[in-house]
Amino acid sequence: xxxxxxxxxxxxxxRVIEPREPYPEYAGPISLDVLIEEIxxxxxxxxxxxxxxxxxxxxxxxxxxxxxxxxxxxxxxxxPPPRFLEMLERIAIADGSTAWVAAFGSANTYLxxxxxxxxxxxxxxxxxxxxxxxxxxLQPAIEVPxxxxxxxxxxxxxxxxxxDWIGVGIGGTPAGAGGGKPFTAVFPASEVEIVDNWxxxxxxxxxSHDLRLRDKFxxxxxxxxxGDNALIDEPLYRYPAVxxxxxxxxxxxxxxxxAALDLVTDMSGATKxxxxxxxxxxxxxxxxxxxxxxxxxxxxxxxxxxxxQAAWDTIIEGDPVTPGQANLMxxxxxxxxQVCAEVVMQAYQMAGIVAIYHENRLQRLxxxxxxxxxxxxxxxxxYDASGALFVGIAPVTPYx
Numbered sequence: 001x002x003x004x005x006x007x008x009x010x011x012x013x014x015r016v017i018e019p020r021e022p023y024p025e026y027a028g029p030i031s032l033d034v035l036i037e038e039i040x041x042x043x044x045x046x047x048x049x050x051x052x053x054x055x056x057x058x059x060x061x062x063x064x065x066x067x068x069x070x071x072x073x074x075x076x077x078x079x080p081p082p083r084f085l086e087m088l089e090r091i092a093i094a095d096g097s098t099a100w101v102a103a104f105g106s107a108n109t110y111l112x113x114x115x116x117x118x119x120x121x122x123x124x125x126x127x128x129x130x131x132x133x134x135x136x137x138l139q140p141a142i143e144v145p146x147x148x149x150x151x152x153x154x155x156x157x158x159x160x161x162x163x164d165w166i167g168v169g170i171g172g173t174p175a176g177a178g179g180g181k182p183f184t185a186v187f188p189a190s191e192v193e194i195v196d197n198w199x200x201x202x203x204x205x206x207x208s209h210d211l212r213l214r215d216k217f218x219x220x221x222x223x224x225x226x227g228d229n230a231l232i233d234e235p236l237y238r239y240p241a242v243x244x245x246x247x248x249x250x251x252x253x254x255x256x257x258x259a260a261l262d263l264v265t266d267m268s269g270a271t272k273x274x275x276x277x278x279x280x281x282x283x284x285x286x287x288x289x290x291x292x293x294x295x296x297x298x299x300x301x302x303x304x305x306x307x308x309q310a311a312w313d314t315i316i317e318g319d320p321v322t323p324g325q326a327n328l329m330x331x332x333x334x335x336x337x338q339v340c341a342e343v344v345m346q347a348y349q350m351a352g353i354v355a356i357y358h359e360n361r362l363q364r365l366x367x368x369x370x371x372x373x374x375x376x377x378x379x380x381x382x383y384d385a386s387g388a389l390f391v392g393i394a395p396v397t398p399y400x
Contacts (some may be wrong), residue, residue, distance in 0.1 A: 029062050030062045030063050031063065032090065032091075034063075035059055035060065035062075035091075036090060036091060043094065043098065043205070046095065046098060047097065047204045047205045050196075050204055050207055051161045051198075051206070051209075052159065052161075052205055052206075054162050056162075057101075057159075057162035060101075060105075061128040065087070066105045066108075066127075066130050067127040069105060069106045069108040070127040070129065071108075071119070071236075073232065073234070074119065074120070074127055075123065078234055078236040079236070080235075080312050081236070081244055081308050082305055082312060084105070085247055085248065085304075085305065086305075088248055089254045089258070091255065092258075093258050093262075094259075096202075096364070096372075097206045099252045100252050100372075101162065103252065104130065105130075106245065106248045107132070107133070108129065108131055109230070109239070109241045110131070110224070110227070110241055111165075112230035112231060112232040112241075113224040113226075113227075113229065113241075114224045115221050117221065118186075130162055130164045130165070131164070131165045131166075131167065131186075132157055132166050133157060133166060133167035134154030134156055134168055134210065135167065135182045136155060137152075137155070137169075138171050138183075139154065139168065139170055140152060141171055141185070141218075146219055146220060147223070148170060148185065148217070148218050148223065150168065150170055150185055150213050150218055151213060151215055151216075152168070152213060153212045154169065154210060157194070157208060157209055157210065159207060159208075160189070160207060160208075161207050161209070162207075164188070166189045166192045167184045168184065169184055171183070181227045181242075181398065182225070182226050183223065183224075185223050186218070186222045186224075187213070187222070191213075192211050192212070193211065194209050195209055195211065200371070202366075202370055202371035203371040227241045235315050235316060238321070239311060239315060240311070240326045240329065240400065243311075243329040243330050243400055244329075246329070246330055246333040246382075247304070249372060249375050249377060250304065250332075250337040251304075252372050253336060253340035253341055253344075253369050253373070254304065254336055254340050256340065256341075256344055256365050256368055257369070258297065259361075260343065260347035260348070260369075261290075261293060261294060261297060261343065261347055263347065263365075264280075264347040265290065268281040268290070269281055280351075280352070293343045297339070297343050300339040300340060301336065303332045303336070304332045304333065304335070307331075310328070311325045311329055323389065323400070324389070327390075330382055330385075330386060330399065330400040331386040333377070334379070334382035337375075338373055340369065341372065341373045344365050345366060381397065382399075384396070385397060385400070386399075386400075
């Protein structure tokens with residue numbers, strides 16, 4: 001039997017994978033407050049690097065981010081989703097890219113669909129394991145005895161430079177497998193080549209580079225259908241995994257909008273403006289606009305957390321999440337992402353001419369919030385699919 005992940009015996013050019021920067025030694029837990037203070041100090045650094053560096057990932061591990069969705073049987077916290085969403089919102093107030101990378105602390109819910117013996121190997125070194133993935137476009141996989149041979153290049157692998165494990169989307173699966181959900185192969189991160197090509201106008205610090213594999217073998221035991229039923233019998237793994245991923249990304253925009261509102265509120269009492277006009281606090285359009293934006297944010301946020309808490313309460317009571325509840329989870333996540341991006345833009349417009357400068361943080365908040373709305377889980381298609389369920393017809397795409 002071949003090893004779980006081995007290079008091919010077929011002839012091809014030898015390739016050396018450069019070692020990743022090692023994680024610093026574990027130095028004990030830190031509080032979320034301490035973590036956020038450092039994120040605030042270093043967010044420009046992450047943007048310049050085009051990724052969150054491994055020493056920061058190590059601190060996020062120490063703050064419990066990456067054990068939040070690790071099963072309790074493997075030493076994890078298996079946090080209630082509403083609590084993890086609140087953590088992400090707080091991080092996003094400090095920096096959107098870091099919150100986006102932290103959001104993948106929830107991705108271990110996907111790994112719960114792997115065979116339990118495989119999960120035991122993943123968590124053998126502890127519960128703080130970072131999983132990242134680039135699942136699309138699905139790439140060829142040739143079925144061979146015991147597994148698959150995988151080739152190809154995948155996009156949007158957020159946080160890949162800090163990952164311990166990386167998943168890629170593969171073809172060659174049995175007909176109909178997954179009901180439209182991607183079949184996924186998992187590799188140790190050290191075996192996956194990162195194509196350093198993340199160059200965007202927003203969320204630059206997420207490090208969402210491409211991934212590349214050349215003729216790599218993966219054992220069947222290291223493959224699963226993303227979003228399929230979990231093999232871990234704990235409450236968290238009965239929470240809809242795909243809806244959870246929509247929620248963690250939407251939580252980033254909830255935090256970004258809060259940061260934008262705080263910034264523009266702080267600007268209201270300036271005693272002097274560039275043109276000598278009245279300060280913002282003395283302008284009726286500013287006061288009304290600020291009040292409306294605050295109401296929009298609070299309303300979207302309330303719907304967002306209400307749907308998450310309702311689903312969790314149902315699970316704790318011993319019942320399955322209903323299709324109607326899952327629909328509201330997806331709808332509230334998309335609504336929160338879209339409305340909060342609008343709130344950020346409103347704050348930008350209220351701030352006036354000073355907001356056009358690179359050093360004004362509203363610039364990055366606008367760019368980052370727009371990227372969140374482009375995520376496939378949070379786009380306009382959600383509204384169509386959600387509406388279809390409301391009227392009792394089948395959505396045209398897999399949902400929720």
